[in-house]
Amino acid sequence: xxxxxxxxxxxxxxxxxxxxxxxxxxxxxxxxxxxxxxxxxxxxxxxxxxxxxxxxxxxxxxxxxxxxxxxxxxxxxxxxxxxxxxxxxxxxxxxxxxxxxxxxxxxxxxxxxxxxxxxxxxxxxxxxxxxxxxxxxxxxxxxxxxxxxxxxxxxxxxxxxxxxxxxxxxxxxxxxxxxxxxxxxxxxxxxxxxxxxxxxxxxxxxxxxxxxxxxxxxxxxxxxxxxxxxxxxxxxxxxxxxxxxxxxxxxxxxxxxxxxxxxxxxxxxxxxxxxxxxxxxxxxxxxxxxxxxxxxxxxxxxxxxxxxxxxxxxxxxxxxxxxxxxxxxxxxxxxxxxxxx
Amino acid sequence: xxxxxxxxxxxxxxxxxxxxxxxxxxxxxxxxxxxxxxxxxxxxxxxxxxxxxxxxxxxxxxxxxxxxxxxxxxxxxxxxxxxxxxxxxxxxxxxxxxxxxxxxxxxxxxxxxxxxxxxxxxxxxxxxxxxxxxxxxxxxxxxxxxxxxxxxxxxxxxxxxxxxxxxxxxxxxxxxxxxxxxxxxxxxxxxxxxxxxxxxxxxxxxxxxxxxxxxxxxxxxxxxxxxxxxxxxxxxxxxxxxxxxxxxxxxxxxxxxxxxxxxxxxxxxxxxxxxxxxxxxxxxxxxxxxxxxxxxxxxxxxxxxxxxxxxxxxxxxxxxxxxxxxxxxxxxxxxxxxxxx
Numbered sequence: 001x002x003x004x005x006x007x008x009x010x011x012x013x014x015x016x017x018x019x020x021x022x023x024x025x026x027x028x029x030x031x032x033x034x035x036x037x038x039x040x041x042x043x044x045x046x047x048x049x050x051x052x053x054x055x056x057x058x059x060x061x062x063x064x065x066x067x068x069x070x071x072x073x074x075x076x077x078x079x080x081x082x083x084x085x086x087x088x089x090x091x092x093x094x095x096x097x098x099x100x101x102x103x104x105x106x107x108x109x110x111x112x113x114x115x116x117x118x119x120x121x122x123x124x125x126x127x128x129x130x131x132x133x134x135x136x137x138x139x140x141x142x143x144x145x146x147x148x149x150x151x152x153x154x155x156x157x158x159x160x161x162x163x164x165x166x167x168x169x170x171x172x173x174x175x176x177x178x179x180x181x182x183x184x185x186x187x188x189x190x191x192x193x194x195x196x197x198x199x200x201x202x203x204x205x206x207x208x209x210x211x212x213x214x215x216x217x218x219x220x221x222x223x224x225x226x227x228x229x230x231x232x233x234x235x236x237x238x239x240x241x242x243x244x245x246x247x248x249x250x251x252x253x254x255x256x257x258x259x260x261x262x263x264x265x266x267x268x269x270x271x272x273x274x275x276x277x278x279x280x281x282x283x284x285x286x287x288x289x290x291x292x293x294x295x296x297x298x299x300x301x302x303x304x305x306x307x308x309x310x311x312x313x314x315x316x317x318x319x320x321x322x323x324x325x326x327x328x329x330x331x332x333x334x335x336x337x338x339x340x341x
Numbered sequence: 342x343x344x345x346x347x348x349x350x351x352x353x354x355x356x357x358x359x360x361x362x363x364x365x366x367x368x369x370x371x372x373x374x375x376x377x378x379x380x381x382x383x384x385x386x387x388x389x390x391x392x393x394x395x396x397x398x399x400x401x402x403x404x405x406x407x408x409x410x411x412x413x414x415x416x417x418x419x420x421x422x423x424x425x426x427x428x429x430x431x432x433x434x435x436x437x438x439x440x441x442x443x444x445x446x447x448x449x450x451x452x453x454x455x456x457x458x459x460x461x462x463x464x465x466x467x468x469x470x471x472x473x474x475x476x477x478x479x480x481x482x483x484x485x486x487x488x489x490x491x492x493x494x495x496x497x498x499x500x501x502x503x504x505x506x507x508x509x510x511x512x513x514x515x516x517x518x519x520x521x522x523x524x525x526x527x528x529x530x531x532x533x534x535x536x537x538x539x540x541x542x543x544x545x546x547x548x549x550x551x552x553x554x555x556x557x558x559x560x561x562x563x564x565x566x567x568x569x570x571x572x573x574x575x576x577x578x579x580x581x582x583x584x585x586x587x588x589x590x591x592x593x594x595x596x597x598x599x600x601x602x603x604x605x606x607x608x609x610x611x612x613x614x615x616x617x618x619x620x621x622x623x624x625x626x627x628x629x630x631x632x633x634x635x636x637x638x639x640x641x642x643x644x645x646x647x648x649x650x651x652x653x654x655x656x657x658x659x660x661x662x663x664x665x666x667x668x669x670x671x672x673x674x675x676x677x678x679x680x681x682x
Binding site for chain 1: 345346347348349350351352353354355356357358359424437438439491493495496497500501502503504512514516520521522523525526528529537538540541544564565566567568616617618619620637639641643644645646647648650651652653654655656657658659660661
């Protein structure tokens with residue numbers, strides 16, 4: 001049974017996923033940097049291998065195709081190794097210092113493409129738009145369950161970003177409690193009666209030293225206190241609490257922008273591993289005012305070390321102002337190049 | 342100039358180390374899992390290469406040897422790539438949403454052994470004791486500077502633990518502010534007027550399901566909410582706020598115990614990368630009551646992924662009770678074996 005255990009010393013929660021004891025060879029990484037699922041020959045996410053995944057929850061399909069068969073462009077399935085499941089109610093246990101919740105929640109895998117080697121930046125923007133539309137749909141469906149309090153959409157790409165599969169995929173994890181790290185935006189609103197992210201957008205547009213790109217609907221910035229080198233946020237300019245508030249026009253813009261940005265980042269930084277996390281408001285809560293969803297893209301050029309483990313401080317050796325300058329310039333050159341093609 | 346920047350969205354601080362822009366090849370890792378300093382032929386930490394490090398701060402030396410020359414067993418030098426330095430006073434800057442401190446602090450490297458391939462578990466216990474004695478001395482010396490508020494002693498071993506050098510070394514980082522993650526113990530004391538770590542020791546000794554080993558002076562446990570698979574804490578049984586309160590008898594015990602435990606962990610988990618962090622009380626503060634130093638040893642079998650980045654939740658697939666059982670059994674067998682040698 002998965003548990004959410006209270007970490008009294010760090011004042012946080014830890015997800016203890018299972019009560020088995022993995023052997024060294026069963027971990028996604030080992031000291032030889034080899035992962036078992038990184039060649040394309042036997043991939044459960046490829047088109048034609050639908051029977052190897054759990055049954056499909058939803059998909060963007062070609063007309064006439066049927067569930068769990070070929071003919072799809074984006075497909076979402078329950079995570080076979082789910083951290084949580086949605087059975088029963090949230091339960092709280094406490095015995096002296098030892099406190100936990102049961103692992104109530106939901107965990108699914110969004111297979112972004114039928115083709116093994118097709119990364120985001122290699123897809124056409126219509127296909128990327130379909131991916132974002134399916135994410136919006138799943139967010140809308142999941143938040144209807146009032147046992148769910150927070151929905152995280154995320155992506156691990158590459159071994160150094162925690163991926164255990166090479167085939168391009170994202171994940172949706174629905175939690176029964178709101179992570180503490182996602183609540184500072186709410187506290188800022190309580191104190192100032194203004195949205196922190198809207199205030200950041202205004203300040204960044206005034207300073208213009210950490211802007212990578214700007215479109216009709218979005219701003220890309222390297223945030224002032226970037227935790228990772230070359231970290232960037234794609235932020236919608238219109239104040240929108242929840243990710244599923246994204247409009248069709250915004251999805252069209254985001255598809256073009258994220259393709260261009262991820263392509264730029266991958267070329268500039270020599271194809272790094274990276275993570276994406278969509279930060280959004282808590283659901284089934286009266287406290288979603290002041291939240292404003294945004295997408296955080298963090299290349300993984302450094303490894304988390306004991307400084308961060310012991311103190312919680314991240315160390316970033318690249319000033320965000322320099323990162324924004326380099327990424328912004330490469331992005332503008334790429335766009336100029338693209339307009340001549 | 343290094344800066345400690347306020348992360349408004351996560352309510353934390355990020356260390357922005359420098360204003361340069363590292364190129365992909367200059368990062369400690371790259372996608373090929375190759376680090377430039379992992380062969381022993383050209384190591385700045387090896388005996389005979391003393392001129393390649395910054396000048397020595399302190400050392401355990403053989404009689405007749407001189408500073409910055411061969412003839413040492415443990416040697417500590419300023420970190421050439423220091424995150425902080427101790428010049429001037431702590432300064433605070435704020436411009437609207439953008440808030441930071443200057444990078445006041447101290448950063449040094451403790452070279453644990455003159456020999457390139459000698460890991461902790463391969464050293465004799467007298468040598469390990471000398472290492473702990475030098476750490477105690479440096480902690481005592483550093484806390485005399487009242488600009489310093491927290492001293493972290495830590496170790497990164499292996500590429501997946503953030504090490505950029507193979508030669509066995511630890512680091513000491515002295516901060517001008519107390520990390521938020523190190524304050525929950527103080528809050529527990531304020532609320533209960535008891536030490537959280539003493540209470541944890543009592544509870545673990547009563548339950549006996551997460552104990553790996555016990556000696557006269559120390560307990561090794563896999564903590565209830567372990568953030569990492571097979572994480573273990575070495576905790577002194579006597580309530581001691583600061584690491585420099587460790588007695589000579591405790592150092593002798595800790596040298597034997599840490600050698601045996603690290604050897605067990607390395608063998609059981611197939612020589613993983615790992616981190617050590619010594620958690621201790623803030624210094625130059627009236628608020629050190631209730632703190633109790635302990636050593637956290639975290640093998641790095643999984644990579645930090647977007648779940649943790651986005652929510653702050655760690656995911657641990659191995660129940661600490663199973664980890665303690667496996668490590669404890671291997672450790673008892675090792676000791677039995679050792680007693681027959």
